[in-house]
Amino acid sequence: MSKKPLAEIAKDMAGIDIAILSTHTDNGEIDTPGIVLIKVKANRVTYWKGREEGEVAP
Template identity: 35%
Template sequence: MSKKSLAEIAKEMAGIDIAILSTHAENGEIANRPMSNNGDVAYDGTSYYFTYENTRSISDIQRNANVALGFSSQAGLFAEGIYIAVEGTAELIRDKTAFHRHWTNDLDKWFDNGVDTPGIVLIKVVADRATYWKGREEGEVEL
């Protein structure tokens, strides 16, 4: 198994906006949902996602903060895509100062009052482990 640095993988991930966030549901099953990192695609091992307080993802994280993220880039006819699996720990942030640091105008279509939208929460996921697959190459990321 080969090893790539986080910087090498971050270059490969540039432009990937959608991740699949996996949490542990109340019944022990795995729950998955697509999440946008809202164009904040410079990856340093930490990801941020906005959602509402009353979602299943929030109740799942409150019960068990161990989560997974799945990323994939578009593979074209002659280009190889990359697939990245991240295991990490989620933290729920309710601080408007942090909201402002990660806010983009694209979020306005989902949250009517911007960072003042009632019930908004920022999910922060810090990677503990990451693996990747690109063509025939696979390996771990040095975090």
């Protein structure tokens, strides 16, 4: 039996929202030496916002 990986190293930036990604850097640049982008495929997401919490699943 084989399983699909849940995460992979993103080697291609196609399909990645660069505007959102660049807000998380000091200078707005995303080509930072030594930094790797990991693309995760989640089955569900749990979130917390203040005292509110929830879960999103397909």
